[in-house]
Amino acid sequence: MILNCIVVDDEYPARILMKEYIGQVAHLNLLGAFSNPIEALNYLQDQAVDLIFLDIQMPELSGLAFINALETRPMVILTTAYADYALEGYTLNVIDYLLKPIKFDRFYQSVSKAKELLTLKTKPSHHQETPTSNAREHIIVKSDRKIYRILLKDIYFIQGLREYVTFHTVQGKIISLDSLKRLEDTLPQSRFMRVHKSYIINKLSVESLHGNNLVINGVDIPFSKNLREKILKMVFS
CATH class of the missing domain: 3.40.50.2300 (Response regulator)
Known part of the structure; x- marks a missing residue:
């Protein structure tokens, strides 16, 4: 080629x-x-x-x-x-x-x-994720005068608070000046899902569901009631 x-x-x-x-x-x-x-x-x-x-x-x-x-x-x-x-x-x-x-x-x-x-x-699109998935195995995050390279698989969930977001990762918490809206548009939808106005989750990190909460790494993550069926289909099927 x-x-x-x-x-x-x-x-x-x-x-x-x-x-x-x-x-x-x-x-x-x-x-x-x-x-x-x-x-x-x-x-x-x-x-x-x-x-x-x-x-x-x-x-x-x-x-x-x-x-x-x-x-x-x-x-x-x-x-x-x-x-x-x-x-x-x-x-x-x-x-x-x-x-x-x-x-x-x-x-x-x-x-x-x-x-x-x-x-x-x-390549034909069947039997594979999006053609650019290879380019989205990590995200670059600036926090406290440092630049972090975070693997997508290491992100448990992302929490938004006003103009800041907190990445909850295998390595710990990283706080950055960013928005959940931008991250929702940027992160691969095959792996991440906006479940609440304040949370984006990594679908593969979900441990369980009870009531209107998902449990990820031992933390209760609330989700919008109208997303329950979609979450059951996309996370637990």
């Missing part, structure tokens, strides 16, 4: 290096390299690509703003000299984040992941 790709980076040496790396990988086909992100956006209006190697700090348009400007989103691998943007990049569902100077072995690892994801997308 061949991945058609482009490079968007305002630094000439960086573009040359990426061209060299891409030329060494059989499953990559370089369609173009752009120093100006606006030109790249115009190009993408008429040309479909599978993968974009995208710098973050560019004078005309930042890489993160570039992603938000895309009408349709190919896979994106961020390339940058700054680690500060890692969290924001992952919230935009980029598939990887390469820090400059980029080594070839790290580059190859990243593009191999891209190939695997494209293969999943093109």
Whole structure:
């Protein structure tokens, strides 16, 4: 399977290096390299690509703003000299984040992941979860000046309180500035379910049901009465 790709980076040496790396990988086909992100956006209006190697700090348009400007989103691998943007990049569902100077072995690892994801997308959907499920095995959470990588399977439930949420996990509690609404839209519905205005649960973590409560890791989680039949079907069937 061949991945058609482009490079968007305002630094000439960086573009040359990426061209060299891409030329060494059989499953990559370089369609173009752009120093100006606006030109790249115009190009993408008429040309479909599978993968974009995208710098973050560019004078005309930042890489993160570039992603938000895309009408349709190919896979994106961020390339940058700054680690500060890692969290924001992952919230935009980029598939990887390469820090400059980029080594070839790290580059190859990243593009191999891209190939695997494209293969999943093109496979028939029966007998598997969503094509992007491989990209959603963890969530990036910022809390108390730290960045956490939390495996989805390690989350028991998520509790909302005003503008904060608390992740109850195997490793303990992590409090973050976020909303249950955003998480409800982001987390895979095959695994997580909003059962109450204040709770999202991991279906596989439910131990029992009594009255209008679910028991998860020894904690009673209330659920809305009108969801009882849906919970019985989706959690206990």
